[in-house]
Amino acid sequence: MLYEHLGARPRIHDTAVIAPTAVVSGDVEIGAGCQVLHGAVITAEGGPITLGAHVIVMENALVRATAANAVRIGDHTLVGTLASIAGATVGEEVFLASGARVFNGAIVGARSEVRVNAIVQRRARVPEGTVVPIGWVAVGDPLQLFSPDRDAEIAAAQPDLDFPGHVFGVDRDTPDLMVQLTERYGSSLARHADDLPLGDARG
Template sequence: MIYEHLGARPRIHETAVIAPSAVVSGDVEIGPHCQILHGAVITAEGGPIVLGEHVIVMENALIRATAADSVRIGRHTLLGTLSSVAGADIAEESFLASGARVFNGARVGARSEIRVHAIVHRKAVLPENTVVPIGWVAVGDPVQLHPAENAAEIGAAQPELDFPGFVFGVDRDTPDLMVQLTERYASSLARHADDREVFRDEQA
């Protein structure tokens, strides 16, 4: 399903294939020979998303851009089942395995591998050819790699991240943090009420 959102329609190359149960919404550009499989969601929530040629987005993967953080996926990149990219830049020939997560402001260098259930934290910068092992966490710039159980080291490497402030615009010390966060986010997401389904033959 293809949706116009906030006045922007997806732009899908004629050679790209979008599964009927996938969702592509808003300011999204999908390049030649891309394959978007069943259940995948590609949603531009105020910022653009660009997929280069031959990008494969497997079943139930999620790509989300925000007004603060656009998304760019380089050519010949594969996003595995249940992986997600939120407001990040993934360079060409990279591989995100099943369940891998890349968060806002991160940059993943060319030919990198984010293996099963690995995490690239917000604003982490991975050089080319980086491998994040299964279940490990990448933090910082220059990047540090930690097994998930090294919670103290991971926290020490990213004290300035302030996820609620950076992503949602709500100070972490706000007394009713989740009230403010969910109300602001719900108001933003409610803009989807005006979305309109677009069919491939309607594309400009």
């Protein structure tokens, strides 16, 4: 299903195929030969999303842009089942395996692999041709790779990420952090109440 959001409509190349149960919302451009499969959600929450040519977004994957972080996915990239990209840039010929997560401000270089359940943290820069192993965490610039059991080292490698501040505009030291965060974010998401359904990509 396609939706107009915040006055912007998806632009889908006539050779792309969007499954009828996929959701494409807002300022989204989908290139030639793309495939967006059942249950996938591609939603531009105030920032644009661009998929190059021959990108495949598998079942139940999520691609989300924000006003602070657009999304760009290069040609011939595969976004696996249950994978998610939030406000990040992904190069050409990248493989994001099932359950992979790429967070705001990250850059994944061309011909890289982010394997099953691996995480690319916010603002990490994954150089071209890098493999992030199954379940591992990619952090920083220059990049460091950690197995998931090294949580103290992961935290130490990213002390200035300020996720609540950067993504939601709320200071981490706010006494009622989650109250502020959910109310601000909820207000932003409530703008979907005015979305205009456009039908599916087949017209």
